Amino acid sequence: MESVFQNWQAARGEGKRRGIDLVFKGINYDIGERSILKDVSGIAKQGDMLAVMGPSGSGKTTLLNVVAGRIVADSGEISLSGQPISKRMRKKMCYVLQQDIFYSNLTLRQTLTYTALLRLPEEMSKKEKIHRVEEIVDALDLRKCLDTIIGDIFQRGLSGGEQKRANIANEILTDPMLMLLDEPTSGLDSNTACNLMKIMKSYTQVNNKTVITTIHQPSSQIYHLFDRVLLITNGQVAYFGEGSKILSFFSSLGLECSMNYNPADFILEKVSDEKEIQDTIIEAANKLRDSEDWPVELHHNYMSKQPRMGDNKSNGHINKAYNIDEVKLTMEATTEMDSIKEIQNTEQDGRMHALGGEENYLMDDDKKWMTSWWTQYSVLTQRNLYQAKDRILSKFNIIQTLFLAVLASLFWFQIERTEVTLRDRIGLIFFTSIYFGFFSIIDAITGFPEDRAILSKERSSGAYRLSAYFFAKMTSEAPLLIAQPIVFVTIVFWVAGLNGVTGYFGCLAVVILGALAAQGVGLAIGVSFKIIKMALVAGTIFMLFSLLSGGFYTVNLPFWINWIKYLSFVLYVYNIQITYEFTNAAPIFCSRGNLTSFSECLNPNVTSIDQSAYLQSISIGWPLWAMHLALFGILLVSRTTAYFILRFKSTRIG
Numbered sequence: 209m210e211s212v213f214q215n216w217q218a219a220r221g222e223g224k225r226r227g228i229d230l231v232f233k234g235i236n237y238d239i240g241e242r243s244i245l246k247d248v249s250g251i252a253k254q255g256d257m258l259a260v261m262g263p264s265g266s267g268k269t270t271l272l273n274v275v276a277g278r279i280v281a282d283s284g285e286i287s288l289s290g291q292p293i294s295k296r297m298r299k300k301m302c303y304v305l306q307q308d309i310f311y312s313n314l315t316l317r318q319t320l321t322y323t324a325l326l327r328l329p330e331e332m333s334k335k336e337k338i339h340r341v342e343e344i345v346d347a348l349d350l351r352k353c354l355d356t357i358i359g360d361i362f363q364r365g366l367s368g369g370e371q372k373r374a375n376i377a378n379e380i381l382t383d384p385m386l387m388l389l390d391e392p393t394s395g396l397d398s399n400t401a402c403n404l405m406k407i408m409k410s411y412t413q414v415n416n417k418t419v420i421t422t423i424h425q426p427s428s429q430i431y432h433l434f435d436r437v438l439l440i441t442n443g444q445v446a447y448f449g450e451g452s453k454i455l456s457f458f459s460s461l462g463l464e465c466s467m468n469y470n471p472a473d474f475i476l477e478k479v480s481d482e483k484e485i486q487d488t489i490i491e492a493a494n495k496l497r498d499s500e501d502w503p504v505e506l507h508h509n510y511m512s513k514q515p516r517m518g519d520n521k522s523n524g525h526i527n528k529a530y531n532i533d534e535v536k537l538t539m540e541a542t543t544e545m546d547s548i549k550e551i552q553n554t555e556q557d558g559r560m561h562a563l564g565g566e567e568n569y570l571m572d573d574d575k576k577w578m579t580s581w582w583t584q585y586s587v588l589t590q591r592n593l594y595q596a597k598d599r600i601l602s603k604f605n606i607i608q609t610l611f612l613a614v615l616a617s618l619f620w621f622q623i624e625r626t627e628v629t630l631r632d633r634i635g636l637i638f639f640t641s642i643y644f645g646f647f648s649i650i651d652a653i654t655g656f657p658e659d660r661a662i663l664s665k666e667r668s669s670g671a672y673r674l675s676a677y678f679f680a681k682m683t684s685e686a687p688l689l690i691a692q693p694i695v696f697v698t699i700v701f702w703v704a705g706l707n708g709v710t711g712y713f714g715c716l717a718v719v720i721l722g723a724l725a726a727q728g729v730g731l732a733i734g735v736s737f738k739i740i741k742m743a744l745v746a747g748t749i750f751m752l753f754s755l756l757s758g759g760f761y762t763v764n765l766p767f768w769i770n771w772i773k774y775l776s777f778v779l780y781v782y783n784i785q786i787t788y789e790f791t792n793a794a795p796i797f798c799s800r801g802n803l804t805s806f807s808e809c810l811n812p813n814v815t816s817i818d819q820s821a822y823l824q825s826i827s828i829g830w831p832l833w834a835m836h837l838a839l840f841g842i843l844l845v846s847r848t849t850a851y852f853i854l855r856f857k858s859t860r861i862g
């Protein structure tokens with residue numbers, strides 16, 4: 209395992225890279241009246257693993273969220289190698305969430321490859337990126353399941369342990385300097401958990417990474433892999449220091465761990481014990497802050513000293529493989545306006561002007577985005593096409609469309625062009641107008657929750673621009689969405705005997721345009737509501753509003769609200785189809801005698817209905833281009849709204 213990581217470094221032409229030290233000091237975080245984190249401090253050093261332990265609900269994940277910048281602490285300091293952490297520096301870290309969030313129908317190979325193409329620098333060739341994937345796969349022992357889908361509760365895919373490793377592999381790909389792991393072993397059997405943590409230990413040491421992991425109840429084997437332990441109970445520090453010294457700390461309080469007892473179980477038992485014991489432990493942990501063992505970086509009055517070029521010490525810690533070329537590169541990088549701005553934002557006392565310190569290393573090869581907009585757009589389009597294909601063109605949807613096409617064909621088979629069947633003809637047009645509107649809205653709403661979780665995770669790690677994601681989604685889903693109207697309209701139009709070739713293409717175009725407009729509305733609703741049930745209710749209300757306001761049920765709306773019908777996309781889809789159906793069409797023959805409702809048909813010399821007059825009476829009377837434009841306007845406005853809601857609501861760093 210180790211050799212794979214070493215080969216990886218060698219392939220990059222690197223010696224042991226410099227790492228970073230993370231210091232968090234006096235972190236306080238409240239939710240309402242409740243204090244979730246109280247004066248929590250700790251340090252994670254390069255090449256080391258820090259375990260954050262504590263009973264359930266003690267604040268471990270909250271601490272990781274604060275460090276990752278997902279939530280903002282009420283007070284406290286976080287620094288990376290002596291510099292206050294900035295958004296840009298956060299890109300040097302990765303956060304492996306407790307939940308494994310992936311597109312369930314992509315294979316592991318696809319998942320990792322897309323991540324590599326999106327998040328590894330543009331300068332790396334595709335071949336190199338794929339090679340990186342292969343190496344990580346070997347390092348994490350995932351080769352045998354490379355072509356297995358990720359899966360979810362509905363379809364079997366990777367096992368729990370494989371998903372955990374896949375989650376880590378997905379983050380290690382970007383070669384982060386600092387890794388935050390939230391419960392990486394939860395749900396794994398002890399052997400798999402131990403192997404995983406051994407891999408992480410090896411990765412940390414070989415690549416000089418800094419790892420912070422929350423862990424609930426590690427086995428003693430896993431426990432001994434940790435260099436430092438931060439024990440939290442009720443949001444307060446119960447111990448911080450070397451893992452090997454924790455038992456003597458407890459022993460000094462008269463809390464002895466018997467031989468052969470798992471130290472992790474013992475300390476968790478004690479910090480969950482009665483309040484008196486908890487208070488004693490917390491008090492003793494506070495006293496540790498005055499002891500010699502307490503890291504100097506955590507002292508309240510500590511000011512970090514920036515190393516100068518050529519220094520090989522940082523904050524009392526030996527830097528490994530300090531490379532002069534790296535420093536030169538760094539200096540070049542910092543001449544960029546962007547970097548200078550960032551430096552100016554983050555400097556506290558003007559030390560950064562030296563341009564030779566650790567801070568520059570943190571800015572090294574740092575760009576706002578690893579890949580260009582175009583790369584992001586094309587990779588996301590491809591990935592979205594894959595994952596949306598199974599949703600939009602699912603077997604179920606195909607069967608549904610074919611079934612409804614057959615049913616509609618049976619109901620409206622070769623409708624005669626007579627006054628008697630006029631209502632049937634209009635009924636079919638009405639059905640076609642609403643069917644794909646409903647379908648697209650519901651599909652857009654139900655398809656977004658999976659996207660939301662992944663978008664939030666990937667945007668938080670600065671993987672791509674929101675605009676690249678949004679345009680990719682629009683582009684990739686459009687061809688999938690139009691496939692079903694094409695099938696349905698092609699079958700039903702000709703079987704029902706609607707009006708001619710122009711009518712067919714006109715009808716097809718407007719049904720597709722209507723479906724795309726409805727998809728935009730569905731997307732805007734989907735991004736607005738986190739709870740899918742609420743989004744579905746909103747989608748249904750919108751569809752009902754479109755039907756009611758479209759004048760299908762009430763023709764004579766009060767004048768002050770009559771304008772509302774122009775907001776109904778169904779109105780335009782319907783009216784455009786109606787226009788095609790009754791323009792340059794074969795005659796519609798009158799019913800005779802009292803059976804007719806057209807006055808001209810009472811004239812014995814008149815055999816057919818004046819279709820243009822009829823059209824005027826039932827349509828909104830707009831020219832075709834104006835109705836298309838209005839529909840296009842709805843499409844544009846709904847999508848723009850969706851984009852801005854998403855931008856306003858999304859979580860991102862950078």
Ligand SMILES: Nc1ncnc2c1ncn2[C@@H]1O[C@H](COP(=O)(O)OP(=O)(O)OP(=O)(O)O)[C@@H](O)[C@H]1O
Pocket residue numbers: 239244262263264265266267268269270271424
């Ligand atoms: N939005 C919130 N509103 C109210 N309380 C919250 C909120 N988020 C977290 N908490 C509370 O904060 C406390 C710490 O939560 P956190 O998830 O950090 O615990 P944890 O130590 O990671 O737990 P576990 O080991 O079970 O994952 C918990 O008691 C939790 O109920």
